[in-house]
Amino acid sequence: MSRLGVLLRHRVRRDRLQLIIWILGIGLLALFSTSSIQDTFGDSASRATVLRLAVANPSILLLRGTPDGAGLNAFVFFEIFTFLALLAGLMNTFLAVRHTRAEEEFGRAELVGSTPAARTSPTVATVVYGVLVNLVLGLVVALGFTVGTKDAAGSFVVGLATAGAGIAFLGVGLLSAQFMRTSRGANGLAAAVVTAAYVFRGIGDALGTPWSDRLHVTPAWWSWLSPIGWGQRTQAYGANTLLPLLLDGALAAASIAIVFVLQAHRDSGASLLPGRAGRATARRTLSGSLGLAWRLQWPTIVGWCVGGALFGLLAGVLSKAISEAVGVDAALQRTVANLLPGGHGTLAQIFISAIFVMVGVIAAACAIQVVMRMRQEEVTGTAELILATPVSRLRWLLDYFAVGVVAIVLVLASGAVASGFSSVATGESAARIGDSFEAAAAQLPAALVYLAVLALVFGILPAWTIGLGWAFLGIGTFFGVFGGLIGLPEWVRNISPFTHSPVPIGTSTDWSGGVWMLGIAIVAGILASVAVRRRELGTA
Amino acid sequence: MNSLIDAKPAHDASAVIDTRGLEKRFGRVRALDGLDLSVSAGEVHGFLGPNGAGKSTTIRVLLGLARASGGSATVFGRNPWDDAVELHKRIAYVPGDVNLWPNLSGGEAIDLISRLRGGADDKSAYAKRKARLIEVFQFDPSKRGRAYSKGNRQKVALIAAFASPAELFILDEPTSGLDPLMEAVFNREIRRASADGATVLLSSHILSEVEQLCDRVSIIRAGRTVDSGTLAELRHLTRTEISFAQDTLTDADLARIPGSHDLSLAGGRIRFTVDSHQVAAVLPALAELDVQGLTVAPPSLEDLFLRHYGDKLDDAVAGEAEARTPRRRAARAAAQQR
Numbered sequence: 001m002s003r004l005g006v007l008l009r010h011r012v013r014r015d016r017l018q019l020i021i022w023i024l025g026i027g028l029l030a031l032f033s034t035s036s037i038q039d040t041f042g043d044s045a046s047r048a049t050v051l052r053l054a055v056a057n058p059s060i061l062l063l064r065g066t067p068d069g070a071g072l073n074a075f076v077f078f079e080i081f082t083f084l085a086l087l088a089g090l091m092n093t094f095l096a097v098r099h100t101r102a103e104e105e106f107g108r109a110e111l112v113g114s115t116p117a118a119r120t121s122p123t124v125a126t127v128v129y130g131v132l133v134n135l136v137l138g139l140v141v142a143l144g145f146t147v148g149t150k151d152a153a154g155s156f157v158v159g160l161a162t163a164g165a166g167i168a169f170l171g172v173g174l175l176s177a178q179f180m181r182t183s184r185g186a187n188g189l190a191a192a193v194v195t196a197a198y199v200f201r202g203i204g205d206a207l208g209t210p211w212s213d214r215l216h217v218t219p220a221w222w223s224w225l226s227p228i229g230w231g232q233r234t235q236a237y238g239a240n241t242l243l244p245l246l247l248d249g250a251l252a253a254a255s256i257a258i259v260f261v262l263q264a265h266r267d268s269g270a271s272l273l274p275g276r277a278g279r280a281t282a283r284r285t286l287s288g289s290l291g292l293a294w295r296l297q298w299p300t301i302v303g304w305c306v307g308g309a310l311f312g313l314l315a316g317v318l319s320k321a322i323s324e325a326v327g328v329d330a331a332l333q334r335t336v337a338n339l340l341p342g343g344h345g346t347l348a349q350i351f352i353s354a355i356f357v358m359v360g361v362i363a364a365a366c367a368i369q370v371v372m373r374m375r376q377e378e379v380t381g382t383a384e385l386i387l388a389t390p391v392s393r394l395r396w397l398l399d400y401f402a403v404g405v406v407a408i409v410l411v412l413a414s415g416a417v418a419s420g421f422s423s424v425a426t427g428e429s430a431a432r433i434g435d436s437f438e439a440a441a442a443q444l445p446a447a448l449v450y451l452a453v454l455a456l457v458f459g460i461l462p463a464w465t466i467g468l469g470w471a472f473l474g475i476g477t478f479f480g481v482f483g484g485l486i487g488l489p490e491w492v493r494n495i496s497p498f499t500h501s502p503v504p505i506g507t508s509t510d511w512s513g514g515v516w517m518l519g520i521a522i523v524a525g526i527l528a529s530v531a532v533r534r535r536e537l538g539t540a
Numbered sequence: 541m542n543s544l545i546d547a548k549p550a551h552d553a554s555a556v557i558d559t560r561g562l563e564k565r566f567g568r569v570r571a572l573d574g575l576d577l578s579v580s581a582g583e584v585h586g587f588l589g590p591n592g593a594g595k596s597t598t599i600r601v602l603l604g605l606a607r608a609s610g611g612s613a614t615v616f617g618r619n620p621w622d623d624a625v626e627l628h629k630r631i632a633y634v635p636g637d638v639n640l641w642p643n644l645s646g647g648e649a650i651d652l653i654s655r656l657r658g659g660a661d662d663k664s665a666y667a668k669r670k671a672r673l674i675e676v677f678q679f680d681p682s683k684r685g686r687a688y689s690k691g692n693r694q695k696v697a698l699i700a701a702f703a704s705p706a707e708l709f710i711l712d713e714p715t716s717g718l719d720p721l722m723e724a725v726f727n728r729e730i731r732r733a734s735a736d737g738a739t740v741l742l743s744s745h746i747l748s749e750v751e752q753l754c755d756r757v758s759i760i761r762a763g764r765t766v767d768s769g770t771l772a773e774l775r776h777l778t779r780t781e782i783s784f785a786q787d788t789l790t791d792a793d794l795a796r797i798p799g800s801h802d803l804s805l806a807g808g809r810i811r812f813t814v815d816s817h818q819v820a821a822v823l824p825a826l827a828e829l830d831v832q833g834l835t836v837a838p839p840s841l842e843d844l845f846l847r848h849y850g851d852k853l854d855d856a857v858a859g860e861a862e863a864r865t866p867r868r869r870a871a872r873a874a875a876q877q878r
Contacts, residue, residue, distance in 0.1 A: 105686060181686075181687075182642060182686060184642065184643075275683075275684055275686075275687050276684070277645070277682045277683060277684070278643075278644065278645025278646075278647070278648060278682055278683065278684045279645055279647060279648055279682065280645065280647040280681045280682045281647050281648070281651055281681070282644075282647065282648040282651035282652055282655075286644075286648060286651065286652050286655075287651075287652070287655040287656075287660075288655065288656060289656070291652075292641075292652060295643075295644070296641065296643070380639045381635065381637065381638075381639040382639050382640065382641055384605060384635060385635070385638075385639075385649075385653060385697070386653075386656065387603075387605060387624075388603050388605070388628060388631070388633040388635075389628050389653060389656035389657045390625045390626070390628040390629045390656065390657065390658065391625070391628075391656055392624060392625045395625075536600075536605060536606045536607055537600075537605040537606070
């Protein structure tokens, strides 16, 4: 027991900051979204309108969930739960891989495994630790919702549903760690499973059967394939049944049982899927630091492009449905128009612009990961191999800048292409293609600001690169995208680059914010070049 | 003892590496504290020092990866911080702890570094050199980064270093993790590079390697050069050990040997040391005594090493003793004063 205690304490010690951010972040999201939904959809008539719109347009159900009546709290659960469960899933798979496969990959598992803790105790400790973390997460989520909804019973059901999904995905993460040889591979596989769980329940929800009142939907069988779908079936604030959560426990127990069987039969460090062999010689493209930066980063860029395309698809498919459904309802038209400041264009344009702010966030995330890769290269010592050849620090930085700019353009373009062509496919006019590309172009300056400013951080405070990068993005997204909905004061919202992105609607678009940000990006880029040229290469 | 030393006159060319009073501070820590290092063209220079003495820091300054806080450092007569790119065209570097990109194979990493250095421009010559090195180092180039053991990661850096011509090789404990067979291959490659006229700075802990390869040696400690010269010169400063069978020799007989130190008797053999330049003076006395089973052992590099690190070792032991019994430490201090 005391050995398990040591391993548990070690895990808490390593994770404390990271987990506080994850758990508080999810809890605050629960709190703020509750209050913002209450502000925006305060009366039951407007909620009923939105729900009827959603029921009529399965693509909304795909993103949100299945509605369970127009009651305020049930409406909140419908709007937010699937997203919370998605976040809890990612938190858990990362946690599982971090304490198992990553330890094996970097050889630290051998240090622990050579003590009487042996090979299994670390996994046992990770399971216990993961379950405890999820219980805390469930409690925080429950408290967040209780404050917002004043319904403790329903809120604790939401908390347990979130924790249940988390524990199920903990099992998924532990299992994928058995399959893959590298932590990167295990994280990728587990995140893909979490995303698939989100998509499966989306398909099931979209194919669900609406009730005659058009305010409830019973999901199709697909949703029962997903831990997120199980959580939705608790029908929090309504039926409040915990029975579906048994499935979470069953999935986790089965996964963990398989993990222990597999672990009993394999060597430490080995994996079910063997690592693939690589090429004996390099392709011609891998001949400089630019080629290397691209080679290291392209899988990530492709991933973000898929994300951008998904949001683009959403904008394209929904824009027509929205304009049709909302067109007749003056109250709803006002609601949608409030999504964007100064929105005077057609509803389709407003909607596309609003969705493209999210594509812009994705492009910025992709850009900061390029800068973070530079830092990782520095820390792991591989940058030293490159900089000991005739490659200057400036050249090295500029190559990563180039990859970052290309990455931003690719993410925005994939969003624009998906949006433009999908809206034309649904029968909208060809003008939507132009609207989409314009909306994408409007997001370029903000993403460039992220690229250049984080590069400047890398030049001046290299050790802060990764932490500040994600913090900047989180703060910018929260203030810029949700700030208006939850009523933050204007000066706070102005901190976010996304607030200043031009909104290309109608004929008279104000591009000045974009021009300013372009200027800031260029100045920050130059300062970053000077700083990186002047500073020494760090060691771990 | 080492024909290489005699073959190369000490004065032959200007210094390829030259540092004078080099300083490097990290906050209040002085990693380098007035380091002098001079490496002439064409020589293989051993760079010795205990862990944390500043060897890797010096190398990072010489590569322009770190900036000197004081003193001067030049490589090929140029400032390594300002002219890093130009200098790196002439330098091959092997780090002591090689990390590789997890998703690149070893072969790809070798190609990448060689192309960056411009050594792969002549494709067929490069392919030939690379194939030969992969063969002699018995290296599998198609595995991915993290699948390699430490020794195999080291081979990636070594093959990349030797696969392109270079005027200066900077090697930071290049054979750590290599098996003895591979060390022999490494020694052969260094001799080959040296025969082609390259200059080599070899930081190492493996004294036999330094003895076999190096013309001159610099020993550093706590960021400072404590000794520098050819091995013959350094040995000169250290005592030679002489031993022979005791037989019927008496203390009075032994007292007639001039310049002897640390006389001891163990296992029926007399042992003592003399200053290396006095060995010849001792021999007539030994002949007179008609000693049997005579051995004369020149100081090993290990002796040299311990002579320079020795008092540090004593400090460490004393520190330990202090923690246990103050009295023992006092006794030790008294012994040191003697």
